[in-house]
Structures are given as structure tokens and as C-alpha cells.
Amino acid sequence: MTTVTGEPPADERLMRASALTRATRRPESGAVVAAVAIFAFFALTTDVFATGRGASTWLQESATIGIMAVAVALLMIGGEFDLSAGAMTGFTGLVVGVLTREYGLNIWAAIGVSLALALLIGALNGILVMKTGLPSFIVTLGTYFVLRGVDLAGLKALTGDVAIQGMTKVPYYDQAKALFGSSPITIDGGALRVSLLWWIGVTIVATWVLLRTRAGNWIFASGGAQIAARQVGVPVFRTKVALFMTTAGAGWLVGMLILFRTSTVQSNTGVGQEFIYIICAVVGGCLMTGGYGSAIGAAFGALIYGMVKQGIVYSGWDNDWLYAFLGVMLLGAVLLNEWVRNWAAGAKR
Template identity: 45%
Template sequence: MSSTRTPAAPAPDRSSSGGAGGASQPSAAAAGIDERIQTKGLLGTFLARPEIGALVGAIVVALFFAIAAPSITQAQSISTVLYGASTIGIMAVGVSLLMIGGEFDLSTGVAVITSALAGSMFSWFFAVNVWVGVFMALGVSLLIGLINGVLLVRTKLPSFIVTLATFLMLTGLNLALTRLISGSVSSPSISTMDGFDSAKAIFASSVNILGVDIKITVFYWIALVLIATFILLKTKVGNWIFAVGGDENASRAVGVPVAKTKIGLFMGVGLCGWLLGMHNLFAFDAVQSGEGVGNEFLYIIAAVIGGCLLTGGFGSAIGGALGALIFGIASRGIVYAEWNPDWFKFFLGLMLLLATIVNMYVRKRIERK
């Protein structure tokens, strides 16, 4: 959005005015510089980026575990770290955009499993090609996002309440329908069905680069981050997302389609959930109906560590990716260092607290300039 700035009026000539010896003190006004169009400089611009705290945190955590567990620096170990980060990062992209838009989604963890179960159970029960189940699962995931968004804008309830209700309902549906259809708490194996191998190649294969196998989810993760960053920074939709998260009423007053933006963000989360759900299905063949509970907090933590404010209107997809990377480094680093894995949650909580404090400190410094 471009704007027209009117040059500041020239400052009055104070060389002959009263004062000590008629000398004037140098100032921005005396120089004819309008403080509204002064730039922050390279350092100020850099510090103003929402992901700066996560970037510093990722560097510190990587260096820490490189010293504590040198094996983490090996090529295959790095691939493992990236895979762990991607399984969080894929969802963190959608959650980051949603949080920038000022909303939360507490149903994401179980929604991923719902998508996987929908694809598996539909293919198995109707004995159709696995790809039919894949597209059925896509419809289910988008429908969940649509329902969350419509309920939010129609009822005016907080997204915390709306998505908490969705979380509880999906948790019950996952277990009840799986028991009803398969007679157990897990989906039946579909590995011998038509289309399974081709779907696995798309959603759960590995790509060999210089002798190192890298899971395909890493590439999907990177692609989603790039797409989301482009949307936020280069499109009017990105402007709408920031505007809605910053001030919903003011956005509506200037013509921003608030309802459509929020619904679209929830459906974007659903799309990410479908992608991760399909990976889980074809990587492990069967899906446990009780999985996914608690993962929604990991996605939110990654977004917050990445610089997304809980109040909305500020953040980036790159920051969410860095938050997920910190998660991947920490989760695998503790294993490579041969520490008790019980310390992982403590470490994650500490990183969340420190990252939030750094983000607040940086924002306050920028706002004072």
C-alpha cells in the first residue's frame, strides 16, 4: 500500500534571532528533516524483525548442543533434526499466520489425526483406491477449518472457546468412530491397497542428497514457509492478516474483509493439518485414534518462540519455522547428549519464556526509537 508524503516545510532561519550570540542549536527541525520519514537504519530494521529472537535462540541452542553432543553435527543427525522440526514446522506455518491474524486453534493436534483417520478409514471401509481417501481427508480437514472460522465470526466467541470445543469433539469422534468401524483404537492397515505406494512416495518418502536421506516433509515445510512469507509480505491478503490481527474494528472500517480473512486462516491451518496427517498415515501405515492430544501446544509454542504475539498483528512464518527448528534441535540434542529425556519439556518451557522476554524487549526498544 503506497502513501504520499508531503515534504516538511523549511525550518525558519534562526541565524539572526535572539539567543546566545545568535547561534542556533542543530536539530532535525533546523535541518528541515521530518521525523516521520526518518529511517531506523540497518540495525534498527534488523532488530524490528519479529523472528530476531528466534534466530538468536536457534543459534545459541545449536551451538550449545554442538558442544554438549558433537554427534548432532553429523550429516545424518542433522537430517534427523530437520525431520523432527518439519513435523512441527508444517503446522507452525498455519498456526503462525492464524496468530498474526489474532486467533488461536487448540484443535490442531487432534485435527491432524482426524485427517489421517478419515483417509485411512474411508479407503479401507469402502475398499477404494487410497487416493480417494487422501482427497476425502483433504475435504474433512478444510471442513474443520471452515467450521471453526464460521463459528468464530458468527458467534463472536473467543477462538480459545470455539477451538477448545472442536478439540473435545474431535477427540471423542476419533476414538468412537475408529472403534465403531475397525473394532479397535487404531485404523486398519492399508499398505496392500491400490495407490498406497504412490501416495507414500508423495507424503512419506525420502530424498537422497549427497548420500544423506532427507525426509520429504522437510521440503514441504520449506515450501510452506516461502509461500506464507510471500503472502504476508507481497500480497494484499498479507496486509489483511496483519490488519485484522492488529485492530479488527479499524480493519473492518477501511474495507478489510475480516470474516473471510479469519475463515481463510482457519482453513489454511486445516490444509497444513491434512499434509501432516497424510505423512503420518503413509509413514506408519496405521494411526492411533488417541494420538495428537497436546501437540497443539507445540505448534503454538513454535509460533510464539518465533515472535508471534499472543495479541496478534505481529509475527512471521520464518519465525515459526525457527521456533520449530529449536524444537527439533532440542528434542534430538538431548537424546544425542544421552540426557534424561524428562528434561526436554523443562527446556522447551525455558526457551518459550526466554524467547517471549527477548521479543518483548526488542519491541519496546524499537517502539522507543
């Protein structure tokens, strides 16, 4: 085949795209631009936001949300959702609290039991979704209600209260706090907690898995074209069960970070946060239909959430405006991501 000039058509695989085109093809491009714009806005309109003390608050807020957002992003790229992710953070913290405060179990053993339970629940979610063919939305919604009931009714039955307090009295608490709740860095009067390091580490590992490993290819394939993926030998069942376990494991990690930061955990800890995780993942470039997204983008989505939440406080606005912003952010991200993908696809031609 030749063109009207007699020249063979150029192979688009050999055509060089501009730096701008390559950048906009990245799923996280919109979130990065939005994060820079939001930082600039609040830095210019408030006195505290860009200081060390101010940054420590919105980075701390972003870190725990970001860990979960990254895990949820992996699951969404794999084509599934987990609505039990928020309740899992409270459940894992309560398990550690009950086992140590009520039954005297060693704190490290209690942490291990909590992790094992989280991974088991994640595996059950994945197995139910894959074996029954039910939407993950329904399966994990059921798990959410089970966990919420256990957190509230189970805790009241065991302790007569709706919260676990006094964790500082548990032997070896300080050792666990050093790993999950310490503040190793101080900048300009602001203490940066270890949760920030966990967040960065989780994002780096998730990005490496997605872009540099066979498992990453399986995740994209399982979410983008599940039937075709099976036909070419992708272990879809194993991949998706592992993704649900990853989300549950991230819920455990965030549960530990909250527990050892505050030395207490409420029965309603994490309830309602699951939608924020999904919003952050979508803002970061994940498609609701699966097969496309970025762990880095989800981390930036969480950063946007943290900056806006604290920026509203520093600006003296009504805190309830946060929810309006989240709705606008979700709709805007979906529209922007679709437009950018279409524009980048057109730029290839």
C-alpha cells in the same frame, strides 16, 4: 515547528536505521539467534548432532511441527487461536485409513475426502468464531474434544481397534508415499524426508502471502485492529475464515505426512501438539494479541524445538527436560520479543 537550533525536525520516515536496528525489528530475529546458539551448543557437546545422520532426525522432527507452526502463526497474526490443530492431524489420517482399509475406497479419493472434511471443519470453526463472537480459544477447544472423541470412539466402533495399520497393502499406496512419505535426499548417511521440502515450501508461500500480497495486509489488519480494519474495507470475516481453513489444511497435510511415513495412525496422533505449535509461533515472534509475527520466525521456532528434542537424546539427558525447556522457551520468547520491540521502537526516535 522548529528545534531550539532553528532547524526543522527530521522526518523519522526519511531517517536511515542501522543494519542492526533493521534486523532486530524483524519478528524472527530472536528465533534466528536462538537457533544458531542451540545448534552450536549441541554440535560442540555431542558427536552425532551435526552429522548427516543426526541432522536428518532433528530436521524430520522439525518439519511436521514447522508446517503446523507456520499455519498457526498466520492465524495468530490474524488475532485467533486453533486448539483443534493437533487433533486434526490424527483425524485426517484416520479418515484415509478407514475409507481405504474398511471400505475399499481408492486411496487418492480418500485423501481428497480427508482434505475436504478438514477444510469444512476449519470453515465451521471460523464461521462460529465470527458469527457468535465467542473467543476462538473456546470454539476450537470444543472442536478439539469432538475430534478427539470421534478419533477414539468412532474408530473403535468402526474397526474395533484404536489404530489403523497395514496401509502398505492398500492399492496405490506407493504412489501416495512418494508424495508424502518418501526420502528423496541422502546426506552423509542421513535420509532427508520429503516432509522437509513440504515445510520449506509452506514457509515460502506463507511468507510471500504475508509480505507481498493484499491478503497479507488483511491478515495483519484483522489481528491488529479488527474494528478499524472493517471500517477501511478489509473483509475481516472472509480473512479469518480462510485462516482457520488454512490451519485445518495444514493439519491435513501433516496427517498425510505422518500416515505415509509410518504406514499407520493412532487415535491419539497429534493430541497435545497444539500447544507446541503455539509455542513455536510465539518463539518465532508472534504476539499473543495478534497483528504481529512472521512465518519464517515460526519455522525457526519449530527448528529450535526439533534441535532441542533430539539434542537432549544425543546428550543422554532425561527426555522429560524437554517440557521444562518448552516452558522456559515460551516465557523467554515473550519477554525477549517485548524487549526487542520496545528497543526497536525507541531506536526510531
